[in-house]
Amino acid sequence: MESEKRFFLTRPVRFLVRWRPFPPYELICYVLMFAAAFLFAYGIRPYTIESITLVFLTIGTLYSGFFAALIWNDITDRDIDAVVHPGRAIPTRLVSSNRFFAIALVFSAFTFLFAVLTSPWCLLLVGVTALFVAFHNKYLKKIIRFPAYSEIFTPVQWLTVPLFGFFAIWTALPAAGDITVSVPLLGYLSIQRAQLLPMLLLVVFTYFADDAHDIAEGIHDADGDRRQKVKTYATSFGESNATKISFAMVFISGLIGVLLWYYTLLSLVFLVPFLILWIVTLRRSYTLVTVTDDVKRKQMGKIIGKQGYDYLLFSYALIFLDVAFQLLNALSLHWSASIL
Numbered sequence: 001m002e003s004e005k006r007f008f009l010t011r012p013v014r015f016l017v018r019w020r021p022f023p024p025y026e027l028i029c030y031v032l033m034f035a036a037a038f039l040f041a042y043g044i045r046p047y048t049i050e051s052i053t054l055v056f057l058t059i060g061t062l063y064s065g066f067f068a069a070l071i072w073n074d075i076t077d078r079d080i081d082a083v084v085h086p087g088r089a090i091p092t093r094l095v096s097s098n099r100f101f102a103i104a105l106v107f108s109a110f111t112f113l114f115a116v117l118t119s120p121w122c123l124l125l126v127g128v129t130a131l132f133v134a135f136h137n138k139y140l141k142k143i144i145r146f147p148a149y150s151e152i153f154t155p156v157q158w159l160t161v162p163l164f165g166f167f168a169i170w171t172a173l174p175a176a177g178d179i180t181v182s183v184p185l186l187g188y189l190s191i192q193r194a195q196l197l198p199m200l201l202l203v204v205f206t207y208f209a210d211d212a213h214d215i216a217e218g219i220h221d222a223d224g225d226r227r228q229k230v231k232t233y234a235t236s237f238g239e240s241n242a243t244k245i246s247f248a249m250v251f252i253s254g255l256i257g258v259l260l261w262y263y264t265l266l267s268l269v270f271l272v273p274f275l276i277l278w279i280v281t282l283r284r285s286y287t288l289v290t291v292t293d294d295v296k297r298k299q300m301g302k303i304i305g306k307q308g309y310d311y312l313l314f315s316y317a318l319i320f321l322d323v324a325f326q327l328l329n330a331l332s333l334h335w336s337a338s339i340l
Contacts, residue, residue: 020070029313034062036320037165040202041195043265044326054118054168061114062161065126068107069133069157075100076137119171120186122164129160142228147236150225151218155210161316162202166195198264205256209315212249213308215242216288219301239297247285250308254278257315270322274315281311 038058042051108130115126136157141150170177170190177190218225218232219239226235234242257278261271288304291297 026310026313029317030063030066031059032320033313033316034059034161036316036323037062037161038168039165039323039327040162040198040264040319041165041169044323044330047327050173054172057114057118058164058168061111061118061122061126062164064107064110064114065130065160068104068111068130071100071104071107072134073137075104118168121171121189122167124186125160125163125167129157133157141230145229145231147231148233149231151211151214151232154214155207158206158210158312159203162199162206166199169195198260201256201260201263205253205260205315206312208249208253208256209308209312212246212253212285213305213312215246215249215305216285216301216308217305218242219246219288220298220305222298239294239301243285243289243291243297243301246304246308247282247289250278250282250285250311254282265326266319266322267326269325270318274318277311277314277318281308284308 035055035058038055111126111130112123115123136153141154146152167189170192171187175188175190177192179191179193181189181191183189215233219234219242222232222234222239225232232242233245237245254275257274258271260266261274284304284307288297288300291300
């Protein structure tokens with residue numbers, strides 16, 4: 001009986017490990033990324049029990065939301081995956097769509113729970129994003145014929161990451177903003193004008209960095225997308241043109257990253273490694289532009305797309321490390337002054 005119970009408890013964990021071979025660094029980067037969303041918005045100021053709690057709620061909301069969105073995507077894209085990703089869970093029958101649906105519901109429930117514990121406004125943000133992702137993946141990207149519709153709007157779900165950090169501060173901490181709005185059931189929304197530009201820059205950077213990797217991976221998935229009539233850059237404008245658009249997205253994201261350093265609290269701790277990361281990613285993206293063989297381009301699209309995804313993750317990790325170092329430095333200076 002004990003062995004059966006242990007098997008029942010470990011089976012979901014073993015399945016999640018087998019479902020997607022997540023590299024350990026990637027799982028760690030998600031924690032840093034989601035924490036960075038709050039730390040960047042909060043800035044260099046003393047942390048309280050309330051603000052520390054919000055850091056963990058932000059990580060919990062975004063981490064469970066990430067897995068929920070990924071599972072929903074696997075369920076809705078099972079026909080495409082059968083062509084271009086036959087090794088994934090549903091095509092290999094590692095799990096049925098119904099059971100995967102139940103797992104997605106569990107992760108979604110945790111997402112909404114952590115969000116409502118943060119604030120009703122954060123729950124609204126997560127709820128609107130979840131509805132958009134559900135309809136976009138299930139219906140819209142397969143029926144809307146607007147050129148490149150799918151890859152224009154797919155990165156929108158990632159914009160929840162930077163927005164959640166700012167919304168948590170504006171709605172869950174004591175009102176201290178320049179613009180305060182109160183809505184029944186949702187409570188107040190207290191916005192600081194000085195935070196609007198940093199938020200906008202981080203949102204735009206996230207969009208371009210994520211879209212660059214989506215476009216590259218879309219080249220690899222082009223055959224499956226064409227069968228399902230999904231409009232990506234590759235299926236709308238050709239795979240060769242898609243490589244150039246992806247390269248342009250990486251280039252633009254890097255410029256925005258520099259502006260992010262210039263206009264916000266970020267220091268050289270962020271800028272120097274970010275510039276190296278950006279140049280390396282640009283160089284790799286350019287190699288995809290130079291490929292002329294269609295088969296090789298598809299193969300490289302998947303590789304370059306994953307490297308572009310790492311570029312997004314590592315950029316957020318650098319934001320986390322920069323703000324964390326500045327906080328530690330401020331704390332050490334405070335301790336030194338109190339001792340003297």
